[in-house]
Amino acid sequence: MNGWLAVLAYVIFPGGLFLVVGSLAYEYVDRKLVARFQNRVGPRWFQPLADFVKLLVKEEIVPEGVSPALFIWLPAVALGAALTAGLYVPLAGLAPTWSFRGDLVATVYLLMMMTLCIGLAGANTTDRFSIIGAVRALTQLFSYEAPFLLALLGPAVAAGTWRIADVNTYAQGHLWMIVSQPLGFVVALIGLMGKLELPPFDAPEAETEIVSGALTEYSGRGLAFFRLGRDIELFIGLTLISAFYLGGLANPLQFLVKTLALLVVTAGLQSLFARLRIDQTVGLWWRLGALAALVQLLVLIVLKSVGVHV
Amino acid sequence: MSTAMSLETVTGLVKPWAVSTAASGPERIDVEVRAEDIIPAVTAITRARWGYLSAITGLDYTAPAAAPAEGAAPTEGAVTQAAASQPLGLLYHFCRDASVLTLRVKLPRENPVIASVSPVLPSAILQEREVAEIFGIQVTGITKDRLLLSDDWPEGLYPLRKDYTPDMVQKIRESTPPPSGAPEAHEKAGTFVVPIGPQHPALKEPAHFDLTVDGEIVTGVTVRLGYVHRGIEKAAENRSWIQNLYLVERICGICSHIHATAYALGVEKLAGIAAPPRAEAIRVLFAEMERIHSHLLWLGVAAHEAGFDTLFMFSWRDRETIMNLLDEVSGNRVNYSVNLLGGVKFDVDGPRRDAILKGMDFLEGRIQHYLEVVTRDESFLRRTRAVGTFPTETADLLGVVGPTARASGVRRDLRVDAPYSAYHQFPVTPVVDDGCDLAARFVVRTKELSESCRLVRAILDALPPGDLSVPIPRRIPEGEAISRVEAPRGELFYYLRSGGGAKPERVKVRTPSLANWAYVLSVAAGHRLADIPMIVVGIDPCFSCNDRAVEVRRLPTGGAPGQEGSSERMSWEELVRYGIRFYGETEL
Numbered sequence: 049m050n051g052w053l054a055v056l057a058y059v060i061f062p063g064g065l066f067l068v069v070g071s072l073a074y075e076y077v078d079r080k081l082v083a084r085f086q087n088r089v090g091p092r093w094f095q096p097l098a099d100f101v102k103l104l105v106k107e108e109i110v111p112e113g114v115s116p117a118l119f120i121w122l123p124a125v126a127l128g129a130a131l132t133a134g135l136y137v138p139l140a141g142l143a144p145t146w147s148f149r150g151d152l153v154a155t156v157y158l159l160m161m162m163t164l165c166i167g168l169a170g171a172n173t174t175d176r177f178s179i180i181g182a183v184r185a186l187t188q189l190f191s192y193e194a195p196f197l198l199a200l201l202g203p204a205v206a207a208g209t210w211r212i213a214d215v216n217t218y219a220q221g222h223l224w225m226i227v228s229q230p231l232g233f234v235v236a237l238i239g240l241m242g243k244l245e246l247p248p249f250d251a252p253e254a255e256t257e258i259v260s261g262a263l264t265e266y267s268g269r270g271l272a273f274f275r276l277g278r279d280i281e282l283f284i285g286l287t288l289i290s291a292f293y294l295g296g297l298a299n300p301l302q303f304l305v306k307t308l309a310l311l312v313v314t315a316g317l318q319s320l321f322a323r324l325r326i327d328q329t330v331g332l333w334w335r336l337g338a339l340a341a342l343v344q345l346l347v348l349i350v351l352k353s354v355g356v357h358v
Numbered sequence: 359m360s361t362a363m364s365l366e367t368v369t370g371l372v373k374p375w376a377v378s379t380a381a382s383g384p385e386r387i388d389v390e391v392r393a394e395d396i397i398p399a400v401t402a403i404t405r406a407r408w409g410y411l412s413a414i415t416g417l418d419y420t421a422p423a424a425a426p427a428e429g430a431a432p433t434e435g436a437v438t439q440a441a442a443s444q445p446l447g448l449l450y451h452f453c454r455d456a457s458v459l460t461l462r463v464k465l466p467r468e469n470p471v472i473a474s475v476s477p478v479l480p481s482a483i484l485q486e487r488e489v490a491e492i493f494g495i496q497v498t499g500i501t502k503d504r505l506l507l508s509d510d511w512p513e514g515l516y517p518l519r520k521d522y523t524p525d526m527v528q529k530i531r532e533s534t535p536p537p538s539g540a541p542e543a544h545e546k547a548g549t550f551v552v553p554i555g556p557q558h559p560a561l562k563e564p565a566h567f568d569l570t571v572d573g574e575i576v577t578g579v580t581v582r583l584g585y586v587h588r589g590i591e592k593a594a595e596n597r598s599w600i601q602n603l604y605l606v607e608r609i610c611g612i613c614s615h616i617h618a619t620a621y622a623l624g625v626e627k628l629a630g631i632a633a634p635p636r637a638e639a640i641r642v643l644f645a646e647m648e649r650i651h652s653h654l655l656w657l658g659v660a661a662h663e664a665g666f667d668t669l670f671m672f673s674w675r676d677r678e679t680i681m682n683l684l685d686e687v688s689g690n691r692v693n694y695s696v697n698l699l700g701g702v703k704f705d706v707d708g709p710r711r712d713a714i715l716k717g718m719d720f721l722e723g724r725i726q727h728y729l730e731v732v733t734r735d736e737s738f739l740r741r742t743r744a745v746g747t748f749p750t751e752t753a754d755l756l757g758v759v760g761p762t763a764r765a766s767g768v769r770r771d772l773r774v775d776a777p778y779s780a781y782h783q784f785p786v787t788p789v790v791d792d793g794c795d796l797a798a799r800f801v802v803r804t805k806e807l808s809e810s811c812r813l814v815r816a817i818l819d820a821l822p823p824g825d826l827s828v829p830i831p832r833r834i835p836e837g838e839a840i841s842r843v844e845a846p847r848g849e850l851f852y853y854l855r856s857g858g859g860a861k862p863e864r865v866k867v868r869t870p871s872l873a874n875w876a877y878v879l880s881v882a883a884g885h886r887l888a889d890i891p892m893i894v895v896g897i898d899p900c901f902s903c904n905d906r907a908v909e910v911r912r913l914p915t916g917g918a919p920g921q922e923g924s925s926e927r928m929s930w931e932e933l934v935r936y937g938i939r940f941y942g943e944t945e946l
Contacts, residue, residue: 176552
């Protein structure tokens with residue numbers, strides 16, 4: 049793909065604009081579902097967009113004692129990384145815009161940038177709540193990241209390729225990997241919730257303890273970018289997991305059905321539990337998450353080495 | 359042990375230091391001790407494990423200048439002159455079941471010094487700081503940091519002394535330059551302090567906590583209260599006995615009724631009259647309905663602090679049932695204004711009675727569900743089990759009250775220990791749990807919801823016939839009375855003193871939250887930061903909640919200018935209907 053077509057793919061569809069609009073739509077669905085589960089009315093359909101525009105218009109206050117360059121650029125880097133990650137995944141059930149061998153690893157790293165940026169942003173300010181939030185965000189990163197990566201490696205190992213597009217194709221022709229690798233699926237889905245700091249993994253931004261965590265000092269554009277970045281990660285994360293575990297994404301309809309089904313599950317999980325303390329989160333991931341992902345991967349490798357293909 | 363025997367025991371205990379002893383009521387004994395003897399006397403009571411320190415009342419014995427004629431303000435000079443000779447008083451009220459021991463200390467006005475009893479009873483410290491600030495009694499051995507009065511309140515001005523007048527503040531402020539705005543150095547080197555409040559999402563009402571943390575572990579806590587100190591005790595001295603009924607009802611935005619009840623019972627005791635049985639039953643009926651609304655509110659807030667918003671939303675949705683019932687019966691959602699001095703204002707019968715019973719049917723089902731959630735939900739129990747553990751022994755000693763005490767295995771419930779109003783007729787089974795942790799507090803409050811529902815039914819089934827009120831004199835005979843009632847959060851203590859006039863000489867209110875702070879301050883250290891909001895909310899600190907405004911300013915409709923800004927009153931039902939219509943018409 050080259051020339052103006054490539055630019056179109058990056059900026060309008062399926063990257064760029066489509067990614068942004070899709071993410072905001074998914075944020076709406078998520079918020080609406082959680083609200084309905086909690087017997088609330090929930091937001092109107094354009095609320096996420098309205099929030100985003102409102103934040104863009106608002107004044108961005110740069111507090112005293114921070115490095116202004118870091119303060120302003122971190123949200124942009126986080127958003128940029130999330131948008132870039134969108135190029136490697138089969139958005140809307142179409143072939144990824146860009147693809148190379150090992151792009152799975154690159155995508156996982158790009159998705160991690162968000163949490164790193166949030167951690168840095170929190171540590172950059174002198175605010176007590178931000179610092180504690182940053183520490184918690186990074187602690188959480190170290191707990192879910194390894195199991196999450198292992199859980200995404202499972203399907204890749206089964207398909208024998210580290211190229212997302214190829215895993216997607218492989219998944220379409222085989223038994224759904226949610227059936228053959230159930231442990232991996234659970235770890236990946238819950239890992240995504242941990243990554244996005246969704247309840248019950250919202251200790252890094254627990255409002256009743258540390259106000260808004262690492263983002264307490266953010267207002268205006270920076271906050272809008274971080275929030276949008278997180279929405280995009282949700283969108284990409286759901287795409288990745290459905291491509292890998294739910295029999296691949298062959299067309300837009302499959303994409304819609306499968307990702308929305310996953311979203312219903314995560315929304316349900318969000319409203320079912322009380323928040324975990326950060327020590328409980330870490331304990332849960334290392335005691336259960338990492339173990340489950342490792343067991344899954346070991347079983348897979350052993351089966352593969354004796355010639356059984358799943 | 360009967361009340362008489364109990365009082366006899368304690369009289370014996372403090373006999374060595376007693377200057378004089380007087381029985382000031384069937385359940386009270388009043389022992390005067392010298393200031394230097396207060397520590398040994400309190401130690402003796404504490405050693406013998408006789409009751410708990412319920413309240414410390416400051417008192418100015420100065421009579422309001424020669425009972426001025428109605429409407430005429432006392433001249434400043436007269437008060438100052440009369441005040442010169444009169445001592446200040448400090449009353450330590452110890453309670454055990456129904457019996458109350460008052461240790462009375464008189465202190466010279468010029469140099470009121472007394473030792474702090476906090477080495478013996480750590481829970482006394484907040485109350486001592488309160489009397490030190492508002493009465494200028496120098497309690498040695500406690501911090502001089504402000505607890506209640508605002509930071510810019512002038513030094514040496516004590517608002518609850520009788521010779522204080524509001525214009526004194528203005529005079530002092532005009533004559534002294536404002537303090538330079540140097541920020542306070544909160545942090546010592548090497549410590550990391552997390553400030554919680556006065557404005558913080560975890561707090562529904564302003565308070566300030568400085569949490570010293572080491573990583574996630576809290577190593578120390580200090581508290582600053584008084585951000586909504588409204589001077590109600592002082593205001594009460596300038597209002598008539600009847601006006602005060604409406605003033606005290608506004609002390610709390612949640613347990614408004616119980617304040618008015620405590621006050622009304624106290625005044626009736628002073629006046630030597632009793633409200634008719636039907637009135638007492640209606641008072642108790644409302645008290646229990648208020649308990650239901652308060653505990654459901656707490657359940658939601660506590661769940662929110664634990665990050666369990668689904669439970670928060672559900673419990674508050676169900677709370678609307680009881681709020682609507684209260685509104686239907688009384689006309690108000692929060693300040694029901696049920697009480698009169700000498701009775702109640704309205705009856706509960708016919709359709710109102712049926713509505714309440716129907717509401718109870720619904721609530722009882724929901725309460726069973728919540729009980730299952732707080733005892734079975736594993737993710738929730740991980741946040742509550744073995745958190746904020748407060749042993750029975752300590753809870754008993756520190757004088758913790760209400761559900762906080764009962765969840766620590768202390769059987770302390772005034773509805774049972776000292777039945778007031780109609781609780782003789784409608785006995786309560788106290789809910790006690792030996793868990794001592796946060797989970798136990800959830801269990802106790804949820805079970806109390808069931809118990810309150812049962813009581814509401816029992817009262818409606820056997821509402822005594824008769825009048826709703828009896829007349830009460832405008833001037834209340836000289837004397838003092840202590841009125842203790844069980845508010846949703848625990849023992850509410852009122853001390854009333856009358857000089858025989860149309861206005862009280864002193865109204866002292868000790869709310870349950872003040873008695874329970876001792877628990878927060880003693881258990882917080884060593885917990886994780888994430889547990890602190892839960893521990894604070896574990897005592898259900900009294901958060902004001904706003905009543906809803908029902909005045910709707912209608913915007914001019916497009917095209918026709920119409921009457922701009924014409925306002926329209928809506929009843930509660932209309933407002934509910936309006937809300938449903940609004941959301942129905944708006945595309946969601």
